[in-house]
Amino acid sequence: GSAREYAKVMEADPFDVLAAREHAKALLLARNVNTNVAEVRKSAGDNPDDVNAQLAVADVDMIDGHIEDAFDRLLDFLVATHRNDFDTVRSRMLEYFAMLPADDERLKRARRRLSILLY
Secondary structure, eight states: OOOHHHHHHHHHOOOOOOOOHHHHHHHHHHHTTTOOHHHHHHHHHTHHHHHHHHHHHHHHHTTOOOOOHHHHHHHHEEEEEEOOOOOOOHHHHHHHHHHHHOHHHHHHHHHHHHHHOOO
C-alpha cells in the first residue's frame, strides 16, 4: 500500500527524491515479506543463470546493508553474457539507486559500471 501512495506522490512530482527513495524501499520490503534468506541464497548459488534467483539474493543483500554485494552480483550477472536480462536487472538497479544519496561512492561506481555495460 505504501508503494502505491509513494507512486502517486511521484506522479504528481517526478523530481521528489524522497518519494522515489521511499517508494523503492517499500517495493523492496514488499517483495521480501516472507523471504527465507537461507533458501534465497541457496537458490542463487544453485541457479547462477536464473535472473529471478539473482534478483532475490540482491534484494536480501540490500536489506542487510550489503549494497556493494547487491550491485556487484547483478552487474557480474550481466557481464556473464546474460544480456537478455539487461532490462530486468537495470530496472531493479534503478530502484536500488533511488535508495542511496547521489554522492554515495558505491552508487557512483555501480552507475558507471552499468553505463559501460550498456555499450
